[in-house]
Amino acid sequence: MEVKLLSHTPEPERVVATAARLCYAPEAAAEVWSGFTPEKQQAFIGKLVNYGHFSPFEHVVFTFAITGVSRALSHQLVRHRIASYSQRSQRYIDEAAFAVVVPPTVAADPAAREEFARVIGQIQAGYNRLTALGVPKEDARYLLPNACQTQLIMTMNARSLLHFFRLRCCRRAQWEIRELAWKIRREVVKVAPLLFREAGPACLVAGKCAEGTMTCGRPYTREEVDKVGSGQVGLDDPGGTAEAGETTTD
Amino acid sequence: MEVKLLSHTPEPERVVATAARLCYAPEAAAEVWSGFTPEKQQAFIGKLVNYGHFSPFEHVVFTFAITGVSRALSHQLVRHRIASYSQRSQRYIDEAAFAVVVPPTVAADPAAREEFARVIGQIQAGYNRLTALGVPKEDARYLLPNACQTQLIMTMNARSLLHFFRLRCCRRAQWEIRELAWKIRREVVKVAPLLFREAGPACLVAGKCAEGTMTCGRPYTREEVDKVGSGQVGLDDPGGTAEAGETTTD
């Protein structure tokens, strides 16, 4: 899995601060904009985060190129409706040599790994035979597995990202989308640290688990979030480390 | 594939007519509502359709149970963001005996059909061996094919449905989602004929193909839409009749 921040609203923190300040300021928008020094931005955004006033966060967006993820992930991902997606089409692209994502629990067990690779090989062979028989690519792909790699361009605004992190940075989120969430978080923290200072799973942000009786029982601490967020430590996934789950071709 | 209209806004045409009329009427909402006889509704909705004023169509929604469709279809379907979905989860449900959708082009060719069935069998065996080895269901499913059947509850408002039909009733839409679009259309026409009288692909609705140089060159006529819409004739899919594509277990 690779997450590349392709583009984003320039000066994101100034945009958010200006939008928020405009609601309560007697002066004109242009003055609000020009009057925001980095220091003032910092103080002002701190207040917004404390009050939970996140609507101004919608004004800044982040566009990512996401590659080497599975179709299992992308099917979940596009359920986040306040976002825009462009995805590699299996209808038109020839998958004569597709790559796959191997789940950590499979990668960690030699027998499982061998079985997984064997079936993937059978699928690849079947796909190729179907297209050789004249079946259109868009129909041969009915054989392709969830593990099949895809790539997307995704654009999401900062408010929607905060919601995404609440749900998907959680230890109970599915491991692949959880890895994606943390990798996206790393990228946006670099370019907009004030906006995403408090971003993370519900246990951190709301101070309360959102999974009820299905809680993992291990709420994130700020220290842990900072370490995972900066890549100092990996995601301790129940089924294996995220590193072991790194996408591979087969 | 089976599409069942589970629930919908009662008196959908009266709701739309009332909402539209309210914008221009001096009288109170309750009077507008009580004053709408079926005849007046018909005349009024006819005007809305002619003018292309579809925002009042948002007030009525339709909830469908969609079963026996593939994950290839559902991944496309949930890209329609102005709608609500609840979908069978492969993360939690045991797929030890999954059913599949067989594409018409595969079903129509004995060699392709045999090949398809064989690979599906290999996938099923692989999935079962992985779970027997202790791999969690949510990871074993990385082997499951796009053909794997799923089911969803989908709620969409009438305006969003009209957009869905423009795109997905088109002859160039992927055959499975095209079949779904026409089956949904049949259901809503039964309960709200005035609202969906003109519903259909862009060639019918806008009088102009939306596919540019990739046009199929065979614009729908009203007569053809009525026949297909009422189920008198099948969808003439390039790859076979829709009937041949009916979902099967394997």
Added chain:
Amino acid sequence: MEVKLLSHTPEPERVVATAARLCYAPEAAAEVWSGFTPEKQQAFIGKLVNYGHFSPFEHVVFTFAITGVSRALSHQLVRHRIASYSQRSQRYIDEAAFAVVVPPTVAADPAAREEFARVIGQIQAGYNRLTALGVPKEDARYLLPNACQTQLIMTMNARSLLHFFRLRCCRRAQWEIRELAWKIRREVVKVAPLLFREAGPACLVAGKCAEGTMTCGRPYTREEVDKVGSGQVGLDDPGGTAEAGETTTD
């Protein structure tokens, strides 16, 4: 202000329970639907509320006729984007005898009330003189005040309503939209008590004020919510009782 529930998804609790259950159930959608007795619905929806799994709540919608509210209210209301609105148009409707909403703080003070009525009279006279001079209604209305009454048809799904209540049932919400929120809540509680059992301001729902240092300091108790929710007691608005703020013509 009058709020009338014009229409809603029939059997709303059964729809929500079915949609939620479908995600984890091996059986077909039709069986899930037919198998839900009221007792099972109750237990199941209770779990959803506890877990905070509200996406199935999107499948049911409620359509309201809202009359006798101000344009100050409607401008705020339509900022809730996950909803559909049809509103009386000042562009086309003759406002030669418009009605107004009088704020409670104005109504409670004879001097303010007299001043308010006088200026409203001046506005009405000005509007009428402009139209007599041949100014189109759509331009004469630039004189019309925020107090001017309007009416809307609004459709909102249950998930979006829960969000609306969190923000707008709060004691710090503007008094008129707060009154609207509680009146809407009364209507939906009658027809879907299980879905809206826990509906209310953030202090009740999240157990934590969302207004930071601007908190009112008086979190709602469940008992108080039930009393206000059922109309046993009025809204104790800082600026007067909601009753005093009832809309009037002037």
Added chain:
Amino acid sequence: MEVKLLSHTPEPERVVATAARLCYAPEAAAEVWSGFTPEKQQAFIGKLVNYGHFSPFEHVVFTFAITGVSRALSHQLVRHRIASYSQRSQRYIDEAAFAVVVPPTVAADPAAREEFARVIGQIQAGYNRLTALGVPKEDARYLLPNACQTQLIMTMNARSLLHFFRLRCCRRAQWEIRELAWKIRREVVKVAPLLFREAGPACLVAGKCAEGTMTCGRPYTREEVDKVGSGQVGLDDPGGTAEAGETTTD
């Protein structure tokens, strides 16, 4: 009215072209991105516009500071739900010296203009007396007219902007929001000419009026759109030139 493009996605045309190309390209996202020369972008975006494939246009957004517009305009504007808004609050800001927008039909007739100014003066005096009597600003503003000036920060993506232009550049759109639409169009054409080359009212874009029997009967020509779009000629508003409707304080 002043429209200032505060910020936008950098390299908007490259982002759109990359997102669109990704769907059909065998190569990785990073290669698609780096391989897009301006010439290739131009050819590719031309195809998208011809085919009507606008979903990749969602990936780029534009943030505007909009000042000197009326609350009549802002109430209409925020009905466009696929956008983000932050607006000057009349609840918190003292309007002891508010400015207004004067409609062109009023400005063009001395008697109407005088009447308008007089009533605005009465409203201002009434507002000030109410606040002097201790009525909170949020309640005194119930007297404020639609003409009262407001300011907003608005962020909209390119696809949503195209829709906005279709509706609001139309000669039958209300004059103030029509002026806004054309001014926004001028700004985005400067920074993303390829994306907005064909942007405009429905008569230009769809080649067909969307107003049915209420058509103005004067479809825009490309030449006229280019002239109005570049500011060479004003908007020929039925009620006067847009210049005459420029916002003023009173």
